[in-house]
Structure formats: structure tokens, C-alpha cells
Amino acid sequence: MKVYDLPDSHGHFGPYGGIFVAETLISALEDLRIQYERYRSDADFQAEFAHELKHYVGRPTPIYHAKRWSAQLGGAQILLKREDLNHTGAHKINNAMGQALLARRMGKSRVIAETGAGQHGVATATVAARYGMECVIYMGSVDVERQAANVYRMKLLGAEVIPVESGSRTLKDALNEAMRDWVTNVADTFYIIGTVAGPHPYPMMVRDFQAIIGREAITQMQEDYGRQPDALIACVGGGSNAIGLFYPYLDSSIRMIGVEAAGHGVETDQHAATLTKGRPGVLHGNRTYLIQDENGQIVETHSISAGLDYPGVGPEHAWLKDSGRAEYFGITDEQALEAFHALCHYEGIIPALESSHALAYAARLAPALTSDKLLLVNLSGRGDKDMPTVARASHITF
Amino acid sequence: MSRISTLFGKLLQNRRKALIPFITAGDPEPGMMVPLMHELVQAGADVIELGVPFSDPMADGPTIQRSSERALKHRVSLQDVLAMVEEFRESDSSTPVVLMGYANPVEAMGYDAFTARAKACGVDGVLIVDYPPEESVEWVEYLKRQNIAPIFLLSPTTPQRRVERVASLAEGYVYYVSLKGVTGSLHLDLHDVAEKLDGLRSRISIPIGVGFGIRDGATARAVAELADAVVVGSRIIEEIERSPKAEVLTNVHRLVKSLRIAIDAASPAPSAAVKLTHL
Numbered sequence: 001m002k003v004y005d006l007p008d009s010h011g012h013f014g015p016y017g018g019i020f021v022a023e024t025l026i027s028a029l030e031d032l033r034i035q036y037e038r039y040r041s042d043a044d045f046q047a048e049f050a051h052e053l054k055h056y057v058g059r060p061t062p063i064y065h066a067k068r069w070s071a072q073l074g075g076a077q078i079l080l081k082r083e084d085l086n087h088t089g090a091h092k093i094n095n096a097m098g099q100a101l102l103a104r105r106m107g108k109s110r111v112i113a114e115t116g117a118g119q120h121g122v123a124t125a126t127v128a129a130r131y132g133m134e135c136v137i138y139m140g141s142v143d144v145e146r147q148a149a150n151v152y153r154m155k156l157l158g159a160e161v162i163p164v165e166s167g168s169r170t171l172k173d174a175l176n177e178a179m180r181d182w183v184t185n186v187a188d189t190f191y192i193i194g195t196v197a198g199p200h201p202y203p204m205m206v207r208d209f210q211a212i213i214g215r216e217a218i219t220q221m222q223e224d225y226g227r228q229p230d231a232l233i234a235c236v237g238g239g240s241n242a243i244g245l246f247y248p249y250l251d252s253s254i255r256m257i258g259v260e261a262a263g264h265g266v267e268t269d270q271h272a273a274t275l276t277k278g279r280p281g282v283l284h285g286n287r288t289y290l291i292q293d294e295n296g297q298i299v300e301t302h303s304i305s306a307g308l309d310y311p312g313v314g315p316e317h318a319w320l321k322d323s324g325r326a327e328y329f330g331i332t333d334e335q336a337l338e339a340f341h342a343l344c345h346y347e348g349i350i351p352a353l354e355s356s357h358a359l360a361y362a363a364r365l366a367p368a369l370t371s372d373k374l375l376l377v378n379l380s381g382r383g384d385k386d387m388p389t390v391a392r393a394s395h396i397t398f
Numbered sequence: 399m400s401r402i403s404t405l406f407g408k409l410l411q412n413r414r415k416a417l418i419p420f421i422t423a424g425d426p427e428p429g430m431m432v433p434l435m436h437e438l439v440q441a442g443a444d445v446i447e448l449g450v451p452f453s454d455p456m457a458d459g460p461t462i463q464r465s466s467e468r469a470l471k472h473r474v475s476l477q478d479v480l481a482m483v484e485e486f487r488e489s490d491s492s493t494p495v496v497l498m499g500y501a502n503p504v505e506a507m508g509y510d511a512f513t514a515r516a517k518a519c520g521v522d523g524v525l526i527v528d529y530p531p532e533e534s535v536e537w538v539e540y541l542k543r544q545n546i547a548p549i550f551l552l553s554p555t556t557p558q559r560r561v562e563r564v565a566s567l568a569e570g571y572v573y574y575v576s577l578k579g580v581t582g583s584l585h586l587d588l589h590d591v592a593e594k595l596d597g598l599r600s601r602i603s604i605p606i607g608v609g610f611g612i613r614d615g616a617t618a619r620a621v622a623e624l625a626d627a628v629v630v631g632s633r634i635i636e637e638i639e640r641s642p643k644a645e646v647l648t649n650v651h652r653l654v655k656s657l658r659i660a661i662d663a664a665s666p667a668p669s670a671a672v673k674l675t676h677l
Contacts, residue, residue, distance in 0.1 A: 010532060020501055020528040022457035024575055027555035166463050167453060176456045183457070282501035282528060283454060295475035296506025297453040 004250040006319065011200020011286075014322060016315035019199045021285045025179070028186045033201040035106050040208065045101065052097050053212060056130065057087045059094075060216045063224060063376070069346040075366040076373035078359075079229065080349070081217055083241060083380045088123050090352065090381030091213060091241045096123035096192055098209030100131055103190035110134040110185065113192045114178040116143055116171030116237075117306035117354075118150025119381060120194030125159035135159040138177045140170040143306060150385060168300045171310050175284055195238025196314030199285030203314050210244025217376060218248055229376035231255040231365070235357040236328065237272070237308035239317045241380035246326060255327070258317060259361045261303030262330030272301035273330040274313040275321050288315040304333035304389060305353035307381075331357040337393055339363050340383065352381035353389065401494040401522045402547055402570040405444055406605045406626065415622040415661050416571075417442055418607055419654055420498065420631030422449035422462065423479040424469030426638055426646060431482045433647060439493050441651040442658030447525075447629065450479050450499030457527045461632040464639065476503040476512070480519045487520035496523035496549060496570070509540040516546055523547035523570040531563045538567050551575050552602075554594055561601050571605040571627060574598065576612075586611035592624050615660030622664035630657060 039045040053059040061082045083091040115121030121137040128135035141163040167173035182191040196203045234242035236258040263271035278289035291311040303309040320326035339360035451469035538548045547570030609629030641649040
């Protein structure tokens, strides 16, 4: 059997990935790569990571059979990998924890991060508090305004939240600003990137820290169902929860489906469906698909879910798309909301709007399949943070 | 011989150092760019670095970010920037013009189309900030095919192995970033720059320009005593930003002229000068 072994030593996934940064950042990335490669195979480091995931994050997360919803849809059985049950309510903490432990090993006393919806910012602020590290979170000023509860949460945890006023004042600009901070303060600062994007080694490192999702799933499926699922389904913004689930399954032939945010529809200019509608280019340190205009300027995206509202996508997803190993589809705001309400109603689980995109695709696929088929959906986060957005979409004011 | 080599040869004969101002194409507005470029030359610029605006200028500080945003409000594209150079060339056939920007606009246009058109417009060198040498093999081939100089950055943290790699690819001049951080940062350690340039001289045979953090005549003069060229960006952009449109040309002229005078007052150490044979 062909063994998947990407990225190569320069961080390339086929034509994607790589290191596209100014010379000033090269040595910091080289240092990070060397340190990461050292600790990646270090038993003590891995043991501490596993211990923290178990006792602090609350892993393993269960696989839950959504029986009532499956019966209502009539077709394949929908299983949920419950990343929403992690401490801080999403898969983001897996990676934040891994990088925080690496930062400690590297003697860095200050961590910085970018955040869009605030989930990665909260996860980073959480691990910074856990280890007594100084923490600065960059967040577009537009997002600061629309995610006020998460801003407050980060501040409670002791982080400084810096609103970013440049560009479109959203996630991509927060990432630019965090990079600028890092290049200026690299001596004592570790940059915890929240998704499988950025220059090498970030896409690989974040994937490795998130791969606990897929590794647990392989064991749990065998134990609980005596077999592996017929398809894996996960939402894709930058793509960290999806790659975390997919990666341990890459050498199998199990179908993998990434679900992007189609916003108001991929035929409009109000979406964030990068792999469906974007073109390859270079942004944030890597080559990947990007939503851009004809002159190569990055354009603003739209999704009801702030966590999917990003004009790029992890380079490994770009490669998995081109190679045909994974498939990618778009789900609109409206379809995601419908799945959100269905899960609340039939299963008593309030999903994140990001995860609701994956649920919505599963709801479309299930009825076409027989009832003995198993669809494993990554429920990447819980939806408490989305109450104001969902209420607004339903024309309800508190 | 290329315009860049001719220029540095002439400067060396006259024991002078190059002044390289940076402006963003389209800031304050597209119609003012060609007159502004001519004004820079009249005030004493030797090379013009023309910034190609990009939506996500990750390596730039707030001043150049704002400049890029102003240019993009006018929807200035890479094609527009090339047209500006073409127009500038109609009345200036000797001042080298170097484009500086980010990878994605070039990738969107395509290497072949971009390099062919850049050559036709009279572009002499291109510096793509987020193309380090490792990712530049094909790119450099395209540039060299059109006799356009690939310009690269070196930083205080660049290890020897990479300096050699840059030396093997770079033409025209190399651009030494004098401090850690982004453009427009405030502190420049002259002692450190002197030490680092000493180390670079033995491996880099083309001229070395120094930039990032040069904000006044005194610093420009001090840097001119160490390097072959002095690059000034954010300080000029600030002048453009704070000047009423009618006064942009006069104010920028005055600033560049003062930098020219400061640089010409430098007394360069003979060992610091690049050797004529390498040009």
C-alpha cells in the first residue's frame, strides 16, 4: 500500500505549502522546524502532551450515534466525533496545547495568536494561563465587535486583545499583524498559529497536534462498531479539524469530504469556498488556493460562521483536492442554519455554526445511502458562542 | 551593461553612494506617480524602488500598509504599475527602476507575461519580499531570461549558508534589512550593521544596499559610510501622507535632497566599497 508521507523536507504538499516569507522570518521558522522535529519524536514531550490532553482537555472525546436525527433523515447512520466536549468547547485546544508545550521547551515566555471568531484566541489564552505565559491575541476590529463575548473571555483569562485596524480588519489581517509582532519579538515570543496554514512547519505541526482526533476515531470505531466508517465529513475554513480527522485515515480508501462555507451561494461573491471557487496563489507564507481578484489581491469573504470566513485554506487540503484523495463541497449559510436547528431539535446538541456546515452535508448525503452505512462527522465545536448570530438570523433580539 | 550596473560603476568612480527612495505605486494617487518619480530623480535619487500595492503586506509596518491601502483604493494593479514605469521611461532612460512587492500579484499575472511586459516597460530589477531563494529557482530563471535583476533581502539573522545561496542568485544589488522587524521600525544599530556588512563583503560581490529604519540625514550618512546604497521608504511615505496633494512634489523633493546631501557628505571607508570588477 502506498504510504502518505507529505510534506517533503521543505514543507511542500505537491505544488502547495512551502515557506513564502520575508528573509527576516526565515531563521525563526528554521529554529521552530528543528525544535519541532526534535520534540515530535521525543517520548517525554509526547507523554506530557498525552497527559495534558487527557487530564486538562478532557480527551478522548466520544463518538456519539445521532440515532433520532439519522432516523428522521432516513438513510445512513450519522456518527458525531464530539470535539465540542473538549475544554473551551472546540478542537482548537488540541493544537494550542501542543504548541504551548513546545513554546515552553523552547524557553519562550510570551505567546501570540491570531483569531477570527475567537475560538483559537480563547484556546491560546487558556493554555497561556495554564502555564503562566504572557499572551497577546490579534483580532480584526470587525471581529472584536461581532465576537464581544469571546473577547471578554480572553481578557478574563489574562490575555491582551489587540484590535487590528488594517486591511479588511478580519482574520487574515489579524494573521498579518501577528506575523509582524513575531518578526519583531522573536527572541522571547512563540507564535501559536491556529490552523493548518502559514509557512512550514506550521501546516505539518498543527496537523500532527490535531491528528489525535482521527487516531482516537480509528480505535473507537473498531471498538464500538467493529469497523471503520464509510465516509468522514468535516468543515474546512483553514482546515485544522478536517485534517485532524482525515490524516490518520489517508492511507485507507475511506471517502473524505471537506465542507466549505458557500455563504450566500458560490455563484455570488459572498462566500468563503476557497477550494471550490479560488485559484492557487501565495498568501500567509504558503502556496494554496485563495479567493482573489483578477489582479491577485485577496478579497473579502463571507460566511455566517466566523471560523470559516478565511480567503485561504491549508495547503494540504489543496493537495488532497488536486490529487482526488478528498472531495470538497460548499454549504450555504441557510443550509448550515437548518442543520444547526435539526441537531438542537433531534439530539439536544447545540453545534458550532462551523460544524453545522459538515452536518448539513451529512444530511444531504445520508438519505441517498442505505441504513447500514456509517458517516462520521467531526462535530468540531459547540455552538454557545453562536447564540447572537443564530438569534439574529431568526430575527430574535434578547 | 544593465542600467543598475552602469549606475553603480559610475558611483564608484565618483566615490559616491546610491540613494534609493521607495514609494508605493498609486500613493497618493495614480496620476501623480510619474511626476513623483521624476521629482525623486531631480532631488538626487539614483534608483527608484516602486512598491506594488498588495492587500496583505505582511512584512510592512503601519506606514507602508496605509500607503498600500491608499493605492488599492484607486484599484492600482500590477499592470497599472508597469504602465507607470513605461511612461516614466519615455523621458528617463537611465535611472534604474526596481519593483518591490509580494508574490501573489505576480503569480496572478503569470511569470511569463509579467517578465516579458516588465522588460518592455523598462523595469530593471524585481524584489518579491515573500520569495526567499528556496522558492525562487523558477522565478529567477524567468527574470534572468529577460535580463531583469533578481533582488534579494538579507537580514541580521541570515546564516552564512543562505548568504551564499543568495549570492549565487542575486543580481543588481542585495538589500540588507538592517534590523529585525517590519518596515518603518525605529531603531537601527549602526555598530551591528557595520559588523554584519563586514561579514557579507567576502561573500557578496555585487553592491549592498541597507534599508529599514533610516529616518534622517544623520543615519543616512552613517549608513552611506558602510554600504553601497541607502534605501529610504517609510520616511518618504510619511512625507507623502502628511502633505497636501499640491505640496507632495515639493516636500518629497526637499526631503530626498536633504538625504542626498547627507549621503554625499559621508566619507566611505575604502574597504567598504564594492569592487568595480564585480559590476
